[in-house]
Amino acid sequence: MRVLVVEDDNELGPALTSGLRAAGFAVDHATSRAEADLKVWVNTYDCVIADRGLPDGDVLELLRTWRENGYTVPVLVLTARGAVEDRVAGFAHGADDYLGKPFALAELVARVRALGRREQHPRLPQLTVADLTLDVPTHRVRRSGVLLTLTAKEFAVLEALMLRAGEAMSRTELLERCWDEMSEPASNVVDVVIRHLRRKLGPPDLIESLRGVGYRLNGPA
CATH class of the missing domain: 3.40.50.2300 (Response regulator)
Structure with a gap:
C-alpha cells in the first residue's frame, strides 16, 4: 500500500x-x-x-x-x-x-x-496463483503449503503481481505501487526484489521477465 x-x-x-x-x-x-x-x-x-x-x-x-x-x-x-x-x-x-x-x-x-481493503482497491482476503497463496490480513505466503518468510517489500511486490496475475506490470508501475517518493526511479530496486522473490518461491518459476517491459506472474505451463 x-x-x-x-x-x-x-x-x-x-x-x-x-x-x-x-x-x-x-x-x-x-x-x-x-x-x-x-x-x-x-x-x-x-x-x-x-x-x-x-x-x-x-x-x-x-x-x-x-x-x-x-x-x-x-x-x-x-x-x-x-x-x-x-x-x-x-x-x-x-x-x-x-x-x-x-x-x-x-x-x-x-x-x-x-x-x-475498502472499495477503492478491493482486495480478496486470500490470493491464489497455482500452488502459491498470499493471505492479505495475516501477511503470510505459502508455496505448496510451505510457509515462506518474506520482507515487507517482497510481500508488497508479490501482492501487486498476484492482483494482476497474467498481466504485464512495468517496473514503473511496481515502483509507484510499492515504493514512495524517497525511492530512486532509475535504481534497480525492483529487479533486486524480484530476484529475491524468485529464490524464495523456488521452482517452477512463476515470475516471467518481459524484456523492455517488466514482469508478469503466471501459473506454471
Whole structure:
C-alpha cells in the first residue's frame, strides 16, 4: 500500500512516516494542505492520513473539495479534537475514519490496512496463483503449503503481481505501487526484489521477465 501522511508537526510527521514504513507501507509526507493537494493529483495512493489542523487551514475543507471533485481514496483524519461534534464534522466532510490524539501506532496501522481493503482497491482476503497463496490480513505466503518468510517489500511486490496475475506490470508501475517518493526511479530496486522473490518461491518459476517491459506472474505451463 502507498500512503500519504499529511502532518506539519516536526516530530510526529517524521515519526509516523518512519513507523508506517517499518510496517511495510510506502509513505509520502506533506506538511500543508497545498502540498497534500498537489501530491494526491500527481501520485496514486491507497489511503491518506491527515492531521486536521494544518498551517494553511482545516484539512476538512480540503477533504470536501476532494470529494466534490471525485477523489474517493479513503482518508483517515487525525486530531486532538475528540468531541462528538468534531467527529461528526469529519465524516460529514468525507472522512472515512477518525482517530484522536494521542494514539497507538499499532492501532493506526490496523485502521489503515482496513481502509485499504475498502472499495477503492478491493482486495480478496486470500490470493491464489497455482500452488502459491498470499493471505492479505495475516501477511503470510505459502508455496505448496510451505510457509515462506518474506520482507515487507517482497510481500508488497508479490501482492501487486498476484492482483494482476497474467498481466504485464512495468517496473514503473511496481515502483509507484510499492515504493514512495524517497525511492530512486532509475535504481534497480525492483529487479533486486524480484530476484529475491524468485529464490524464495523456488521452482517452477512463476515470475516471467518481459524484456523492455517488466514482469508478469503466471501459473506454471
